[in-house]
Amino acid sequence: MSAVEQTPKTVAVVNSSETTNSSSSEDMVTPAGVEAPATAAQRPAGKVDVLIQGVALFSDGYNIQIIGYMNTVLAKLYPKQMTAEVKTRLSNSILIGDVFGMLFFGLCIDRFGRRVGIILTTLLLVFGIIIATASHGTTVEGMFWMMVVGRGIAGVGAGGEYTVCTSQALECADSTPEMRKRRGMLVAVSTNAAIISGFVASSIVSLIVIAAYGGEPSDGIWRICFGIGIVLPLSIFFFRMRLSDSEQYQKHAIQRKVPYWLAIKFYWKALLGCCSAWFLYDFVVYPFNLLAPTLVAGFSKNQSMVESIGWSALINFFALPGSFIGALLMDRIGRRQTYALGWSIVCVFGFVIGGAMVPLQHVFPLFVVFYALFQTFLLQFSGLVRVLPHPLRGHFLGFAAAVGKAGAAIGTTVLSQALASFDDKVQGQQVIFLIGSALSVVGTLCVWFLIPDAPTNLEDEDVRFKNYLEENGYDTSDMGLQTQKVES
DSSP, X not given: OOOEEEETTEEEEOOGXXXXXXXXXOOOBOTTSOBOOOOTTOBOOOHHHHHHHHHHHHHHHHHHHHHHHHHHHHHHHOTTTOOHHHXXXXXXXXXXXXXXXXHHHHHHHHHHOHHHHHHHHHHHHHHHHHHHHTOOOSSHHHHHHHHHHHHHHHHHHHHHHHXXXXXXXXXXXXXXXXXXXXXXXXXXXXXXXXXXHHHHHHHHHHHHHHHHTTTOOOHHHHHHHHHGGGHHHHHTHHHHHTBOOOHHHHHHOOOSSOOHHHHHHHHHHHHHHHHHHHHHHHHHHHHHHHTHHHHXXXXXXXXOHHHHHHHHHHHHHTHHHXXXXXXXXXXXXXXXXXXXXXXXXXXXXXXXXXXXXXXXXTOHHHHHHHHXXXXXXXXXXXXXXXXXXXXXHHHHHHHHHHHHHHHHHHHHHHHHHHHHTOSSHHHHHHHHHHHHHHHHHHHHHHHHHHOOOOOSSHHHHHHHHHHHHHHTTOOOTTOSOOOOXXXX
């Protein structure tokens, strides 16, 4: 976007073709012909800007997962009111909010820019967390409903933030040839690894707060743990606001007359693959994360809160090294190959756990090891949207991620009900592991046969898409952010 500086009798306009990603702080010319310094509010994109998106997604991972541990606390505080239905409702509220946030902000950030999304998503996330933290009512059921509403609003913000952060991380990582060589690793670390780190952090915070209360359930535990989720979004807000929209977005943005039908015709196979894989992935990974405290508690009737959360924290921690393994492999063997390999390994461990669940109930540490390895190779699918162009990345990413979160909500409901439907807890656990593994087989096939390899340079995909539009009669002259010329 061109910068305009106007003095009483002088107007200077910088041509948009001179704009570069290294600044939205475009060159400005003073009346004396002296080049003005870059504005302090905007600066070049670098590795730090890729990773700062990960800090935002870290907070999202924390806020999503914390309810899995607080369900254990709430069940001990309110054993009669905390039914399986209420537990599922509390877990799903933020996931359902995620769906709406991803869809809405996916459209917004392509039309109005990434920075607009940062402002709105942060406000919604913080507002929702405040409501959830302050939940109360004349009845316990009323308090739970206020908690559900608050976490639903936070979910809209978190879902939108996921779309914004993933788009920005990918675009920043493609801004220089040096970063492009490590783009897969940078984006994986700032998305998948960051979210999983948030999962792990939620368990550590839960253990610390519970220990501070002497291991006894208290309303103060869940209020403190919810409230901590506000800290990170606010602490990095102004830093993120200084990052300008990428050069590729400024060059290729379509702000009106969006060619939806042509885009769907061109990308239908890749979009179908992304949506299918993401749906199946979230259908498996989120329930097994959220249900971890319940699953490990099923091996003993006398586990304390600290023991239950501690074991599940250990299991979820093992997903973290897996995310870094995936990050290292992506740029070496390819994104599609990495995801297919990871999911194939998940299938093996899932079937082993499901088939051997009866003897495993007598060897709890071995169950924890297998469950941890099952978690390790569940890799994230945000990287698959690299095959999509900048003008509609927000649209497609938001839609595919929303389909994924719908899978998470459905999976949490289905697997929770399947687990609760068996009087024998071991049988219930056996069934859900077998279901998860069977779906992983289908997911592996979707990744391998429906998703193409990502281009080395994302600009190549933008050029290919633009040529396709021109061949089909679409006027591409309006693509890119429009410059404004101000006359004196």
